[in-house]
Amino acid sequence: MNTARFAFIPPWLDPLRAVAVAMFDSNGDLIEANEGFRFTLSPEAGYNATQRIAEPTFEALLRMQPDETGLVYTGLINLHIGHGITRAFAGTVYRRNQLFLLAAELDISAFESLSSDNERLNQELDDARKQVSKRNHTLEKLQEEIATLKRNDGLTGLANLKLLDARVSEEIQRWERYRRPLALVLIDLDEFGKINDEFGRKVGDELLQHVATILNGATRTLDLVARYGGQEFAVLLPETNEMGAMIVAERLRMDLESMLILPLLRPLTASFGVALLQPDEKRDAYYARAGRAVKYAKSHGKNCIAMAGVVADCDHLYQSFIQEQNV
């Protein structure tokens, strides 16, 4: 290497350590190099371009045709810096006749290692995100299950009283706004105690499930069927007037009565109380009126439907009405 003053490389480039500049001949022998080059590449391995330029290889550079400015290559240049280590630079190679000028402008290996760290961190972050989203999904499912358990009766799967309460309150609010009719049908199975006594509570439970299926099957999706109490059910009928509610109740009554459910040898019947929401009526008062109608039906022979009047004196049985109307 020429140790005299630089013949080709401008003197101001010499002390710049971040810029490695070297000139080689076509054999790859180093002709000149600045301090940055010597600082970056340890001397013990010699400075021949064939050994020191890992990528693109010096052989490849020899084959490349320079453009009109002498530029042969620009891009990533990997240099063997010694001790078996290769470092990446962003650089340019020029060729003038048999001379090659290499300018490795920026050591990007630090950035590369940073970016590989970054990649690893991103990967870890991604994995963590996936795990969190998986856990969130499980949590959501559990929350849904809990919510379902909270809303639904464990035995029949019907809405429970809490859900009925919420829906009735909602419908009362809607009534106050739009004045659309709202009907509530309470259903109390007749002599259910005897069934339990005769066949055992397990059979009783199965019958309750059966009733739930019948009620669900006979109502619209807009209606809400709920387990109101032990052997009591409720059907909330939005957008339904007195006649409509009576038709639904009678259909349910007949569905129950006409079905033979083993091991019962007699029909499973129920007493029905129907109530239409009255102006300014609160939820509990509404329930109470429907309940009063159920009692009225019970006290008038069971397996029948009573319509709740505004006051107790006005409660009345509907069977006769239905027969009269031939519904």
Ligand SMILES: Nc1nc2c(ncn2[C@@H]2O[C@H](COP(=O)(O)OP(=O)(O)OP(=O)(O)O)[C@@H](O)[C@H]2O)c(=O)[nH]1
């Ligand atoms: N198997 C079962 N029985 C229940 C359940 N909840 C309430 N019961 C029973 O339902 C019966 C209700 O009895 P009562 O209130 O006397 O009414 P009833 O025997 O149906 O008689 P009436 O209403 O007068 O027709 C009781 O025997 C309760 O134990 C339940 O979840 N499963």
